[in-house]
Amino acid sequence: MTTLPSYDVQNALCGRGLTVTAGTAPILQGVDLTLPKGKLLGLIGPNGAGKSTLLKAVLGLRSIDQGKVTIDGQLLDQLSARARAHLMAYAAQGAPVHWPLTAEHIVALGRIPHLDPWQKISSADMAAIESAMKETDSLHLRDRVVTTLSGGERACVLLARAIVTAAPYLLADEPVAALDPYHQLQVMDILRQRADMGQGVLIVLHDLSLARRFCDELLLLNKGQVLAYGSPEDVLTADNLEKAYNIRAAEWQREGEHFLVPWRRGDATY
Amino acid sequence: MSTVNRYIVLSAMAVIVLGLSLWSLMIGPAGLTATEVLAAALGMGDPAHVLIVQELRLPRVALGLFAGASLGLSGAALQGLLRNPLADPGVIGVSSSAGLGAVIAIYFGLAQVFPLSVQLMAMAGALVATLILFYLSLRDSSILTLILAGVGISALAGAALSLVMNFAPTPMNLQDMVMWMLGSLDNRTSADLAFSAPFMLLGALCLLGVGQGLNATTLGEETAQSLGINLRRLRLQVVIGSAFAVGATVAACGAIGFVGLVVPHVMRGLVGAAPGRLLWPSALGGAILLTVADLLTRIPVGQAQLRLGVVTAFIGAPLFLYIIYRTRETMR
Numbered sequence: 304m305t306t307l308p309s310y311d312v313q314n315a316l317c318g319r320g321l322t323v324t325a326g327t328a329p330i331l332q333g334v335d336l337t338l339p340k341g342k343l344l345g346l347i348g349p350n351g352a353g354k355s356t357l358l359k360a361v362l363g364l365r366s367i368d369q370g371k372v373t374i375d376g377q378l379l380d381q382l383s384a385r386a387r388a389h390l391m392a393y394a395a396q397g398a399p400v401h402w403p404l405t406a407e408h409i410v411a412l413g414r415i416p417h418l419d420p421w422q423k424i425s426s427a428d429m430a431a432i433e434s435a436m437k438e439t440d441s442l443h444l445r446d447r448v449v450t451t452l453s454g455g456e457r458a459c460v461l462l463a464r465a466i467v468t469a470a471p472y473l474l475a476d477e478p479v480a481a482l483d484p485y486h487q488l489q490v491m492d493i494l495r496q497r498a499d500m501g502q503g504v505l506i507v508l509h510d511l512s513l514a515r516r517f518c519d520e521l522l523l524l525n526k527g528q529v530l531a532y533g534s535p536e537d538v539l540t541a542d543n544l545e546k547a548y549n550i551r552a553a554e555w556q557r558e559g560e561h562f563l564v565p566w567r568r569g570d571a572t573y
Numbered sequence: 574m575s576t577v578n579r580y581i582v583l584s585a586m587a588v589i590v591l592g593l594s595l596w597s598l599m600i601g602p603a604g605l606t607a608t609e610v611l612a613a614a615l616g617m618g619d620p621a622h623v624l625i626v627q628e629l630r631l632p633r634v635a636l637g638l639f640a641g642a643s644l645g646l647s648g649a650a651l652q653g654l655l656r657n658p659l660a661d662p663g664v665i666g667v668s669s670s671a672g673l674g675a676v677i678a679i680y681f682g683l684a685q686v687f688p689l690s691v692q693l694m695a696m697a698g699a700l701v702a703t704l705i706l707f708y709l710s711l712r713d714s715s716i717l718t719l720i721l722a723g724v725g726i727s728a729l730a731g732a733a734l735s736l737v738m739n740f741a742p743t744p745m746n747l748q749d750m751v752m753w754m755l756g757s758l759d760n761r762t763s764a765d766l767a768f769s770a771p772f773m774l775l776g777a778l779c780l781l782g783v784g785q786g787l788n789a790t791t792l793g794e795e796t797a798q799s800l801g802i803n804l805r806r807l808r809l810q811v812v813i814g815s816a817f818a819v820g821a822t823v824a825a826c827g828a829i830g831f832v833g834l835v836v837p838h839v840m841r842g843l844v845g846a847a848p849g850r851l852l853w854p855s856a857l858g859g860a861i862l863l864t865v866a867d868l869l870t871r872i873p874v875g876q877a878q879l880r881l882g883v884v885t886a887f888i889g890a891p892l893f894l895y896i897i898y899r900t901r902e903t904m905r
Binding site for chain 1: 656782790798799
C-alpha cells in the first residue's frame with residue numbers, strides 16, 4: 304500500500320479509525336480517510352463493503368462506535384447540526400424526492416442552512432440557485448416538476464441542490480448510478496470541476512473507468528476495511544481488483560488517459 | 574404546475590371563513606339577519622338575541638372553526654412528516670384512539686369529577702396511536718404500511734371501545750356512543766370551547782413551526798438532517814402537536830374523519846406541494862370545510878339529524894379511494 308502525501312488536517316475532512324458495528328457484525332473496522340479541499344476522492348469497493356456507511360459516518364448521519372471525524376480540525380461531535388450543514392453537503396443515493404415540487408424549489412431547499420426557520424429566500428439566495436442550476440445545466444428545467452423529469456435531468460437538479468449549499472465539502476452517494484453514459488460523463492465533469500474550484504469532493508462509485516479517469520485519489524474498501532488508498536493508478540492494480548472484487552480487468556489508454564473494463568470473473572475457468 | 578400566489582389564496586380563504594361563520598350564526602330556530610347577528614355578537618340589540626348568539630351559536634361556530642383548523646393542520650403536518658398523501662388522523666386511527674380515551678373518561682364518570690379529563694384522555698389516546706403509527710411506518714414512507722397500520726390501530730381502538738362498554742359502570746346506550754363518535758357541533762357551550770381551544774392552540778403552535786423541517790424532508794430524512802434539520806425534534810413536534818390538536822378536537826366534537834385528508838389535497842393544487850407551505854392554507858381550509866359540513870348537517874334529512882362525521886366521510890372517502898387509484902402504481 305502506498306503512502307499518501309500528508310495533508311493539513313486543518314484544511315481537510317478527516318476520519319480516523321472509524322469503526323461501526325451493526326449488532327455484532329462489523330461494518331467498518333478502523334477506516335482512515337482524508338479529504339482535502341480541492342481534491343476528488345473516489346470511494347470504491349464491492350457491494351456491502353461499507354461505502355455508504357462510511358459516507359454517513361463521516362456526515363454524522365450514523366453513529367460510530369470508535370474513531371473520530373474532524374472537519375478543518377474541529378471534532379464533528381462538537382459541531383451543531385447547522386454548523387455541519389454549512390460544512391458538508393450531501394447528495395443521497397437514488398436522489399429521492401417525495402413531493403412533486405418544481406426543480407427550482409428543490410434546489411432552493413439547499414439554502415436551508417443559510418436561512419432562519421421563518422426566513423424567506425433572498426435575492427442573494429436566488430442568485431446562488433440560478434448559478435448552481437446553470438453549473439449543472441439544469442436552469443431550463445427550473446419550472447418543471449421534478450417527479451416528471453428523466454433520471455438524468457433529475458440527477459442534475461439534485462446535484463445543483465447539493466452545490467447551492469455552498470459547503471466546502473461535497474459528499475455524493477453513487478451520483479452516476481442508473482444514469483445514461485452522457486449524464487454519467489456530465490455529472491463526473493461537474494464534480495471534477497467542483498474539486499478544481501477548491502471544494503473537497505467525496506463520491507461513492509462503481510464504475511472503475513470513471514474512478515480511474517476522474518478521481519485524484521481512490522479509497523478501496525473491502526469487507527469494512529481499507530484495502531488500498533492512494534492514486535487511482537496505485538489502487539486499481541490487478542492484485543487489488545482480484546482481492547476486492549474477484550475480477551480481472553482489461554486496461555487501455557486513450558488520449559493519455561487510462562481506463563479499464565471488468566473483463567472476467569476471477570474464478571472463471573475459461 | 575402553476576400555483577396561485579399563496580397570500581392571495583390565504584386572504585381569500587380568510588374572507589370565506591368570515592362569510593361562512595356569519596352565515597352559520599344566522600341559521601337557527603330564531604332567524605336572525607346579518608346585522609342582528611353582528612350587533613348581538615358585540616353585546617348590543619335585543620338581549621334575547623345576545624343570549625342566543627353569544628351562548629348558543631358563537632360557541633358552535635368557533636368550535637367548528639377551531640376543530641376544522643386543527644384537523645386540516647394535523648393532516649398536512651402528518652402527511653409531510655410521513656411523506657404520504659393518505660395520512661389523515663381519521664384514516665390512520667388516531668381519531669378513533671382519541672375517541673377511545675374520551676369514551677373512557679365520559680362513561681367511567683371521570684368527566685364528572687374532573688371535566689378536563691375528557692380532553693386529557695383523548696389526547697393521551699391520540700398520542701399512543703401516533704407513536705405506534707410512527708414506529709411502524711416512519712422508516713419507509715410506504716403507503717401500504719401506513720394504511721395497514723391505520724387499519725390495525727382502528728381495529729384495536731374499536732375492540733377496546735366495545736370492551737369499555739362491557740365494563741362501564743353507568744348504564745349507557747350503544748347508539749348514543751356511536752352517534753357521539755360520528756361527531757357533532759350541536760349544543761356545544763362556551764365551556765366546551767374553553768376546555769378544548771387552549772389545547773388546539775398549543776397543538777397548532779407546535780405544528781405551524783415545522784414548515785422548514787417538513788420542506789427539507791422532501792429530499793428524504795437523511796438529506797434533511799444533512800441540511801441541519803433536527804429530525805428528532807421535528808418528529809416530536811409533529812407527534813405532540815397532532816396529538817394535542819386531534820385529541821382536543823375529538824374530545825369536543827367526536828371523531829370527524831377525512832378533513833385532514835381532503836384539505837391538504839385540495840390545497841396542493843392551489844399553493845403547490847411543498848409540505849411546509851401547506852400548513853397555514855390547510856388550517857384555513859379545514860375551518861372552511863368543517864363549517865360547510867356543519868351547515869349541511871342542519872338541512873333536515875328524514876327523521877334524524879345528519880352527523881358531521883357522516884358529511885365529511887361522504888366528501889372524503891371517495892377522494893381517499895381516488896388518491897389510492899392515482900397512486901396505486903407507486904405503492905410499495
